[in-house]
Amino acid sequence: MSTNMNFDIVIIGAGPAGMAFACMLADSGLSIVIVEKQSLQQVAEPAVDGRDIAMTHQSLDILSRLGIWQRFGEENISPIREARVVDGDSPYSLNFDTSGDADEALGFLVANHRIRKAVYEQTIEHSHIKLLTDTEVTHVSTDVQKGYVTLANGDMIESSLVIAADTRFSASRRIMGISADMLDFGRSAIVCEMQHELPHNNVAFECFHYGRTLAILPMPGNISSAVITVPNQMAERISAMDKTEFSADIENRLQHQLGKMKLVTKRFTYPLVAVHAKRFYSQRFALIGDAAVGMHPVTAHGYNLGLSGAEILSSEIINAINKQKDFGSDAVLQAYNFKHQQTTLPMFHGTNSVVGLFTNDSFPATLARKAVLRLSNNLPPIKWAIKRKLMDKHPLPMLPVPPVLGKLPGLKTLFG
Ligand SMILES: Cc1cc2nc3c(=O)[nH]c(=O)nc-3n(C[C@H](O)[C@H](O)[C@H](O)COP(=O)(O)OP(=O)(O)OC[C@H]3O[C@@H](n4cnc5c(N)ncnc54)[C@H](O)[C@@H]3O)c2cc1C
Helix, strand or coil: CCCEEECCEEEECCCHHHHHHHHHCCCCCCCEEEECCCCHHHHHCCCCCCCEEEECHHHHHHHHHCCCHHHCCHHHCEEECEEEEEECCCCCEEEEECCCCCCCCCEEEEEHHHHHHHHHHHHCCCCCEEEECCCCEEEEEECCCCEEEEECCCCEEEECEEEECCCCCCHHHHHCCCCEEEEEEEEEEEEEEEEECCCCCCEEEEEEECCEEEEEEEECCCEEEEEEEEEHHHHHHHHHCCHHHHHHHHHHHCCCCCCCEEECCCCEEEEEEEEEECCCEECCEEECHHHCEECCHHHCCHHHHHHHHHHHHHHHHHHHHHCCCCCCCHHHHHHHHHHHHHHHHHHHHHHHHHHHHHCCCCHHHHHHHHHHHHHHHHCHHHHHHHHHHHHCCCCCCCCCCCHHHHCCHHHHHHHC
16 A cells, blocks of 8 residues: 655755755755665665766865765865866966965865765764655656655655756656756766876866867876766777776876876766756756756866755755745745856856867867967966866856957856
8 A cells, every 4th residue: 555755855866966955954944855766775885986076165165064075084085286178189288276376276076986975974864854765756746735756666755845856867857847958979988097106296187189088187196087088989999998908098198197007997988968957946846966957077067066056945945944935935946946047057058168169170179279278378367267167266256258268169168
């Protein structure tokens, strides 16, 4: 016999966005249930998935306030002190560092499985948050008063608000009739960790080679995370390459800047599909995390946007509760939608333009990207603005985009 349960909020998906959002509401007095199709073991002890996540100062601040950052352990956090962007085989690079800044890092890298584990461990500390694992959501509907979430075993959960944090391919987003812009790049990201002979000195490299891109991100010790993006038809061959041959290839592409390199993990492949929902809410229903915006990883915004969006929505909910208003009303969800879309839309389209520019090997595009790197390097206000954007340091006075630069697609993202 099926049962009915009642909660104030149901969250679909116990990923890093869904659980962090629940933690943000832990002291609100609301009863919250998170429904996750994976097993408790998979959520509590997340497997290594090859992703190393670059986080901004804003994410550090949010996760610290939630008590999650402290759970990573200093030894597992790697600051990025300098970033170098290289085009093709040219020795010229666009450089960002922290000189002249009070901050000691442009951003911070933490392995995704550690983030997931820390968020889980913080979530289960809160008595108002219940986690239902091994439970798949199969249907969602809402009316003026309530949301109804149907589970695979036939049980139903009623609540005042349903939150979807169920991946960029969110089934509940589709069920609720919210359309999304989806861009399949026809490319895949292969991610892995490499050990190297020379210290990385906390420098990150973004190399736009012809036909593929390579990001090398400094992890604790003499280890760097490698993110290689290639057309889908090449991905299988590169993942299956002999380890020694693969390591030598990365070493060559990095022009031996880290000395001898060695593959030390499995290679994980992710298809590159970017998604932006047209709106982030419907009646008593809201999208957060990748279900709202799933970014191309090149500008490392995905989880950072997931956290900032969750913070906007949880603040709107808490404001409504403080004013004794309906926290699941359209007014609350509209405010979230308006604020978050203002940030995500320019980033989404800007990032996709950067990807387009830096993976297009036509002569005009290669000229344009060389121009972008040189202009950005040589105009201090532009460089400063890009750096602030990368670090997500607010408030950022919005610089007007000079008309010539505005035509270079890559710069749009950086000026927001
Ligand atoms: C290669 C790569 C590199 C990246 N690098 C960065 C980076 O440097 N910086 C950055 O900020 N971001 C980065 N990201 C993005 C980041 O990983 C994601 O934004 C983040 O993991 C999204 O979290 P989420 O909780 O929204 O979704 P997910 O992690 O996808 O979790 C969704 C959860 O929902 C569950 N679920 C789905 N459907 C159902 C259902 N019907 N019923 C119950 N449960 C369900 C799933 O099992 C899953 O646990 C990267 C991504 C990739 C692929």
